[in-house]
Ligand code: SF4
């Protein structure tokens with residue numbers, strides 16, 4: 001499968017199955033499009049030499065490593081620029097005829113005759129033949145069987161999302177957790193239930209040593225003492241069971257204080273700080289229960305937390321727009337820990353009301369945060385802030401603007417991280433993850449304050465997806481099987497989608513919320529995902545070309 005698009009002056013060709021990315025000239029772009037159309041018309045699964053000869057592509061037996069040795073996956077190249085010596089090209093010339101059906105080659109020569117010299121067209125065909133022969137173009141999908149193997153494997157639980165507080169001190173308009181209540185009563189997780197959850201994780205993690213526990217809510221700081229006690233309990237269990245806990249937390253920041261910041265800095269491997277961007281945007285969507293905006297309270301706390309997190313001097317409040325923070329490095333202001341051991345990021349949500357969300361990213365950068373995630377809201381179409389089909393053109397142009405800004409700042413030596421453009425073009429590390437997604441319902445479970453287990457935080461409150469509880473463990477293995485059997489090959493939409501190996505089949509919860517089944521996909525989300533993948537590949541291509 002080939003996906004081609006033009007962005008920021010680049011002609012980009014993605015060979016979906018190998019993950020190879022090629023930046024090509026206009027003629028090559030046209031030739032590849034004609035070859036791909038011909039492949040489809042002739043009903044061929046691939047145009048690669050290996051496939052034709054029935055030779056093993058060398059990776060099918062070892063899908064964990066698939067994609068590692070194509071030589072082009074993480075290295076977008078100009079097709080034909082480095083395909084080798086004259087002798088090799090001559091050999092490839094013969095290859096063009098043998099790799100691609102004669103009928104197709106003849107048709108392409110004829111159709112492009114009026115626009116390009118024949119010699120040039122033949123040269124491009126030969127280069128394409130070489131790429132196909134080396135497994136970087138027109139490759140076959142070798143992963144479908146690997147997923148059967150995955151389904152047969154025993155999975156272990158690696159991560160828990162602890163709903164430490166079903167309560168919140170904010171009243172965000174888009175709150176899927178219903179201001180922390182999750183279709184149920186307000187509740188705080190007790191220390192006893194939390195301990196049982198950690199014991200459950202240890203007991204169900206097999207030989208896996210590194211385990212993840214995310215303190216989630218509602219607002220987890222509303223049950224701070226239990227968070228602290230559970231971290232200490234977890235640390236105490238590590239040696240006894242030869243496990244290592246990686247604790248993380250998501251917070252709205254309202255209750256952050258020095259004591260909490262110090263503990264988070266010592267114990268949490270990652271802290272997610274919720275802020276939507278510009279003050280007016282944030283305050284509209286994230287008010288207190290009384291209606292007052294929360295921006296002015298949380299911004300200085302987040303700035304202080306991040307500066308402490310990276311070991312810098314606590315920055316003073318400063319006038320908006322200024323780039324100076326006393327005590328911080330020049331350039332990158334509030335940087336993440338260099339070894340990545342203690343990370344953080346600011347996470348926001350954009351809605352129909354701030355479709356110009358690139359300005360929110362820029363605002364957060366101006367405030368000194370250089371690790372940013374801004375995600376589209378997922379909401380029922382009846383909500384006034386929901387993203388609609390007609391919003392997509394503007395959203396796409398904002399992603400383009402953001403991609404261009406990323407390239408510009410990176411070249412100026414003041415790059416930043418935008419998590420939705422962080423895609424792995426290398427093919428690794430684990431192909432199963434790429435095929436089946438986030439691990440919800442199998443490797444990752446959510447635990448409610450009273451100890452019930454659900455496939456993930458988004459399913460909490462949907463009784464039909466209650467998998468078990470911390471006392472009895474998993475009592476509905478059929479739900480686990482349902483999640484385990486969900487992958488890019490079981491969903492018709494994903495099977496034919498060029499983004500499938502980056503998106504991994506989307507979010508099961510979104511699919512369930514919009515279609516009543518986890519085997520579908522949330523269509524507006526898919527459109528945005530595909531655009532982000534295109535932008536991310538373009539950014540990599542642009543920076544690789546430097
Ligand atoms: S801070 Fe989180 S849990 Fe609280 S209302 Fe906002 S989105 Fe909901």
Ligand code: SF4
Pocket residue numbers: 488491493494495497498499500501503504505506507521522525526527529530
């Ligand atoms: S973008 Fe949508 S269709 Fe494509 S793989 Fe993801 S969920 Fe599936």
Ligand code: SF4
Pocket residue numbers: 438439440455456457458506507508509510
């Ligand atoms: S199913 Fe969706 S919401 Fe749940 S963990 Fe996966 S990606 Fe997140």
